[in-house]
Amino acid sequence: KQEVTQIPAALSVPEGENLVLNCSFTDSAIYNLQWFRQDPGKGLTSLLLIQSSQREQTSGRLNASLDKSSGRSTLYIAASQPGDSATYLCAVRHQAGTALIFGKGTTLSVSS
Amino acid sequence: NAGVTQTPKFQVLKTGQSMTLQCAQDMNHEYMSWYRQDPGMGLRLIHYSVGAGITDQGEVPNGYNVSRSTTEDFPLRLLSAAPSQTSVYFCASRERGGSRETQYFGPGTRLLVL
Numbered sequence: 140k141q142e143v144t145q146i147p148a149a150l151s152v153p154e155g156e157n158l159v160l161n162c163s164f165t166d167s168a169i170y171n172l173q174w175f176r177q178d179p180g181k182g183l184t185s186l187l188l189i190q191s192s193q194r195e196q197t198s199g200r201l202n203a204s205l206d207k208s209s210g211r212s213t214l215y216i217a218a219s220q221p222g223d224s225a226t227y228l229c230a231v232r233h234q235a236g237t238a239l240i241f242g243k244g245t246t247l248s249v250s251s
Numbered sequence: 252n253a254g255v256t257q258t259p260k261f262q263v264l265k266t267g268q269s270m271t272l273q274c275a276q277d278m279n280h281e282y283m284s285w286y287r288q289d290p291g292m293g294l295r296l297i298h299y300s301v302g303a304g305i306t307d308q309g310e311v312p313n314g315y316n317v318s319r320s321t322t323e324d325f326p327l328r329l330l331s332a333a334p335s336q337t338s339v340y341f342c343a344s345r346e347r348g349g350s351r352e353t354q355y356f357g358p359g360t361r362l363l364v365l
Contacts, residue, residue, distance in 0.1 A: 173353070182357055182358045185353045188352060228293075237299060237301060238309055239294075241294040244293065
């Protein structure tokens with residue numbers, strides 16, 4: 140059974156710092172991996188989607204990498220801002236399935 | 252495009268009552284799904300649909316029912332509400348295939364069962 144783990148569960152950093160959020164998954168037979176952002180009391184917003192054949196995706200100050208063989212993905216946030224404060228969720232879709240399996244998220248707090 | 256919409260935003264039920272959570276999308280997506288989000292448990296899949304007339308169970312389907320009569324709508328029915336169904340419910344949709352598989356989520360319905 141696929142399991143997705145996100146470490147750390149919470150992270151506090153000062154504004155301007157570069158940071159890395161980690162996601163690991165137990166079954167490397169994935170179709171794709173997505174990173175989402177969730178603000179308190181809100182729905183999820185997709186940040187980046189990485190296909191299993193890709194190594195990384197970039198959007199603005201965000202860069203997500205994927206190492207399928209080791210079962211790991213990282214989300215790199217450059218020059219963090221208070222507006223980046225949110226919970227970040229990683230989710231994988233298995234090759235043989237249609238559903239996303241989510242990690243429990245990392246709650247990021249960026250102080251000004 | 253309105254994206255994925257959900258109604259109601261908040262609902263209080265008594266144990267044993269039934270209700271329907273509404274979900275609609277205007278992006279002509281084939282795939283729609285329902286998740287529940289609970290503290291410490293993350294998001295878990297309840298039911299999903301790969302097209303009109305086709306539905307299947309997810310990880311936690313018990314106590315819930317779905318149907319998909321149109322591409323746009325995917326309602327979730329609670330047959331007899333229980334306190335264990337107190338949760339935040341999210342509907343999501345996506346296209347099928349490759350880079351178009353970005354998942355879009357609705358704003359959620361907060362359900363409290365007393």
